[in-house]
Amino acid sequence: MEHKERHLRTASIIDQAKLNGRPVAVVGCGAIGSHLAKMLAQMGVSRIDLVDFDLVDATNLGSQGFAEADLDKPKTQAVSETIKKLDSRIEVNAHNGRWERGMFKGDYAIFACVDCMTIRKHIFNDWVRSKDMQFFVDGRMAAESLVVYAVDKENPESIGHWRKNWFPNSEAIHSGCTAKSTIYCASMAAATMATLYKQWVMGQIVKEEVVFNLLAMECA
Numbered sequence: 062m063e064h065k066e067r068h069l070r071t072a073s074i075i076d077q078a079k080l081n082g083r084p085v086a087v088v089g090c091g092a093i094g095s096h097l098a099k100m101l102a103q104m105g106v107s108r109i110d111l112v113d114f115d116l117v118d119a120t121n122l123g124s125q126g127f128a129e130a131d132l133d134k135p136k137t138q139a140v141s142e143t144i145k146k147l148d149s150r151i152e153v154n155a156h157n158g159r160w161e162r163g164m165f166k167g168d169y170a171i172f173a174c175v176d177c178m179t180i181r182k183h184i185f186n187d188w189v190r191s192k193d194m195q196f197f198v199d200g201r202m203a204a205e206s207l208v209v210y211a212v213d214k215e216n217p218e219s220i221g222h223w224r225k226n227w228f229p230n231s232e233a234i235h236s237g238c239t240a241k242s243t244i245y246c247a248s249m250a251a252a253t254m255a256t257l258y259k260q261w262v263m264g265q266i267v268k269e270e271v272v273f274n275l276l277a278m279e280c281a
Contacts, residue, residue, distance in 0.1 A: 067148070068105050077105050079262045083168040084108035084152075088160055088184055090136040091115070092242040093200045094174030095126035097251035102144045104255060108152040109144060110169070111137040114159045124242040162187050170196045170261075172254055178230045185212075185223065196261050199223065200250045205243055205275040207250040211257045211267050219269045226270070246275055 068077055085106055087098045090113040098109055113136040117127045121136075131139035137155035144153050156164070160180060165171070171194060173184045181199060188197045197212040210226060212219045253271050260267045272281040 071104070075104060075259055076263055080105050080259070081107045082262065083170055084110060085170045085172065085258070086110040086112065086165055087172045087174060088112040089174035089176070090140050091121070091174065091176065092125050092244075092247035093202060093250045093254070094172070095136065095140055096248050097172060097174060097200070097254055098140050099126055099143060099147065100251055100255045101258070102147050102151055104259065107150070108154075110154045110156065110165065111140055112156045112158070112160055112164075113137050114157065124244045124247055160184055160187075165191075166193070168193045168195060170194070170258060171198070172258075173197070173199045174251075174254075178228060182227055185227070188212075189214075189220065196258070197223075198254045198257055200254045202242060202246050202250045204241065205246050207246055207253070207273050207275075209250060209253045209257065209271045211261070211269055211271075213261065213267065216269075222269045243275075246273075249273060249275070 068075065085101060085108070087094045087109065090098065090111055094113070098111060101109055115136050117131045117134050117136055117139050119132065121127050122129065126143070127139055135157045137157050141153045141155045144151055160183060162183070171184065171188050173181050175181055175184070185197060185199070188194050195214050199210040201208050210223050212223050214220070257267055
């Protein structure tokens with residue numbers, strides 16, 4: 062296969078050199094993260110780190126990016142294997158565990174795809190403390206609605222905006238387990254996060270907050 066042809070159809074949209082200027086970390090490989098990691102790989106990101114402590118079970122097959130053959134595997138392993146099938150040249154590092162403070166050094170772009178607001182805040186605060194990390198994307202979803210926040214250290218207002226929109230787990234809207242996620246909403250959240258990252262690396266305008274209500278077909 063001619064690797065130079067892999068990104069031919071997006072050559073006028075995505076600058077591969079800029080996209081590969083830094084590694085990315087996808088924290089949480091569930092509904093959003095499993096789809097996002099694959100999208101980033103197919104876009105051409107050359108190094109992807111994955112963080113998750115969970116195993117693939119049957120309830121994940123309907124809305125997350127897993128196949129029956131992935132059952133009982135660590136989610137990071139299953140996503141890593143899929144990425145390698147998509148592009149064997151990509152460096153994938155699987156961290157089968159929970160987020161730990163200071164676990165990434167260097168100019169990582171961090172994608173928070175976890176389902177716990179407390180952990181989300183720990184990740185954000187760790188990112189803020191880093192001298193090298195510049196871009197943070199936070200994806201949240203419930204059933205048929207999603208919100209994505211993009212935070213850039215060169216835009217201090219985006220940091221304040223994220224902080225204003227954080228709330229403790231006790232204030233989160235709790236849906237029943239049978240109305241927790243849908244594959245189309247998870248995929249759309251992942252696509253939104255991937256697009257915001259592409260816009261950031263390309264020096265384009267990046268919205269601090271993107272909201273979609275798929276049930277009502279409304280966006281903001």
